[in-house]
Amino acid sequence: MFGVDLIIINSETIARELLDRRSGTYSTRPVIRTNELAGGSFNTAFLPYGETLRQHRKIFHQVLRAEISVSYRELYSRHANELVINLLGATSDLLQHHTEAYAASLIMAVTYGHLAHGHEDSFHSRALELFDIGKHITSPERAAIFTAFPFLEKLPIWCFGGIFALMGRGRELSQQLLNEPDNEVKAQLANGTASHSLVADFLSQPHDDADEDTMKAEYDILAGMDTVASALDTFLLAMVLYPDVQARARAEIDQVAKHDKMPCLDDKVSLPYLDAILREVLRWHPVVPLGIPHATLSDDVYDGYFIPKGAVVIVNQWALSRDEDIFPDASRFDPSRHLTVDGKLKDPFANHFAFGHGRRVCPGRWFAENALWTAAATILAVSRIDHAKDSNGDRIEVKPEFTTGLAV
Numbered sequence: 001m002f003g004v005d006l007i008i009i010n011s012e013t014i015a016r017e018l019l020d021r022r023s024g025t026y027s028t029r030p031v032i033r034t035n036e037l038a039g040g041s042f043n044t045a046f047l048p049y050g051e052t053l054r055q056h057r058k059i060f061h062q063v064l065r066a067e068i069s070v071s072y073r074e075l076y077s078r079h080a081n082e083l084v085i086n087l088l089g090a091t092s093d094l095l096q097h098h099t100e101a102y103a104a105s106l107i108m109a110v111t112y113g114h115l116a117h118g119h120e121d122s123f124h125s126r127a128l129e130l131f132d133i134g135k136h137i138t139s140p141e142r143a144a145i146f147t148a149f150p151f152l153e154k155l156p157i158w159c160f161g162g163i164f165a166l167m168g169r170g171r172e173l174s175q176q177l178l179n180e181p182d183n184e185v186k187a188q189l190a191n192g193t194a195s196h197s198l199v200a201d202f203l204s205q206p207h208d209d210a211d212e213d214t215m216k217a218e219y220d221i222l223a224g225m226d227t228v229a230s231a232l233d234t235f236l237l238a239m240v241l242y243p244d245v246q247a248r249a250r251a252e253i254d255q256v257a258k259h260d261k262m263p264c265l266d267d268k269v270s271l272p273y274l275d276a277i278l279r280e281v282l283r284w285h286p287v288v289p290l291g292i293p294h295a296t297l298s299d300d301v302y303d304g305y306f307i308p309k310g311a312v313v314i315v316n317q318w319a320l321s322r323d324e325d326i327f328p329d330a331s332r333f334d335p336s337r338h339l340t341v342d343g344k345l346k347d348p349f350a351n352h353f354a355f356g357h358g359r360r361v362c363p364g365r366w367f368a369e370n371a372l373w374t375a376a377a378t379i380l381a382v383s384r385i386d387h388a389k390d391s392n393g394d395r396i397e398v399k400p401e402f403t404t405g406l407a408v
């Protein structure tokens, strides 16, 4: 397409063979010009393979690796309790707002600690606006056209029907999202009120301008907001459509969390069916159905096919999720497909294809796992998810619909 070699992988075996086992070749990203024009060139997810990426991933490793992610157990529980209270009082048009707020507040807490009341809300609404702009301007066809015809950037703004204005707004939002919470943490450190967080820890140590640049990685933790919230929305949908699954999960929770005790992460090993539900959520409707494109750093040959240096490699997660040889009756939501005959989980959650592959695999996968698990367990422990009723008391049928998101 426009002189770019595009490889689309529709099989998990091939994705693992190329992106995992030959990760030295498949770990860079294509240049996405529209993302750069919108001010997102420091985004971890779009960095080429190299030293800056390694520094960013080191920062994520510090705050999001498996054993650290699990240590935030009280934080997840506190916010999951708030989520349930909000969901119980919410009208259907606000459900999504509450799942987004849950993900945003967790991510803000880990990154910045406790911010002044109201600042979380403005961060949340700006982040959502930026995501919407991202979805609009970084579509694959727009990115390809700008890459293939760079002179387009020089044309007057009115030629683009608002796209450049959106890019400008994107740059403005990126700067606000980066600077304002950082400035607040700096002020908290100065007056001794800062709580433990990624940014507070960084700012309290000696650092130079290059370190400040690397810390822009903090902004990418935002990536976790939309994805965790989308997975939670899919979970709620599945629970409405598959009441038998919901009932089995609740029965499992009731067995483990007795005497009015809420389930918490320490109960996770005793609740394999709930884990299987979350695995199935990510398979049934993958949150990032086309993943984030990888690109090759050198020529390669696979199964007789020549793959040139610079080729764009897309793992089509949607195709992986619909592979009938691995997931028979693939469109059905069936968590038991992830369990062995004796009820154990077949594969760890963090190995799920929905988190991508190789050296670019999602660094937030353990955090996502724990955040999703705690929310799902808390919701199921105290509520029953069912169809809404109309004014006559008749149930309103649910028509599952998914919106398109980031496709680059």
Ligand code: HEM
Pocket: 044, 045, 046, 047, 057, 060, 064, 107, 220, 221, 222, 223, 224, 225, 227, 228, 231, 282, 287, 288, 291, 292, 293, 294, 354, 355, 356, 357, 358, 359, 360, 361, 362, 363, 364, 365, 367, 368
């Ligand atoms: C259900 C939740 C999530 C899903 C399904 C998901 C999925 C993905 C996928 C598919 C990729 C691309 C992997 C590849 O290129 O092979 C990715 C990358 C990334 N994710 Fe996640 N993610 C989730 C949650 C999170 C969270 C909670 C965070 C941070 C708090 C996060 C931060 C990132 C970052 C920074 C990258 C870029 C990594 C790189 O390019 O090296 N994600 N994620």
